[in-house]
Amino acid sequence: MTQATLSRDLKFLSVSRVPDHDGEYVYTVDAPKEPAQDPFIRDDLRREIVNIQFSGNLAVVKTKMGHAPGIAYGIDQLKIQDVIGTVGGDDTLLVVLREGADHAKFLKALTGEE
Secondary structure (H helix, E strand, C coil): CCHHHHHHHHHHCCEEEEECCCCCEEEEECCCCCCCCCCCHHHHHHHHEEEEEEECCEEEEEECCCCHHHHHHHHHHHCCCCEEEEEECCCEEEEEECCCCCHHHHHHHHHCCC
């Protein structure tokens, strides 16, 4: 392994060399950064979702073929408070909402109308 490779790997891992209180250098790891939210998530959701039906605290979301995993990931990235989790198939995904979640509020959060 070359020095350049090691330096690049350390940078990728967010490892830094900083002086301590004695003036000696030590290695530290930066806190993980939250990835920036894609500003076009909601546009993708509107374009790819075909239908949403509710049953209790579950939302069954129909999408265009092959888009359910990406839509599930997009919903997860929105961090909607009432969403516990998502499971995506090929053209259908299941969104599990908290008990008593307001369906209209979920739809508004999904479309950005909150």
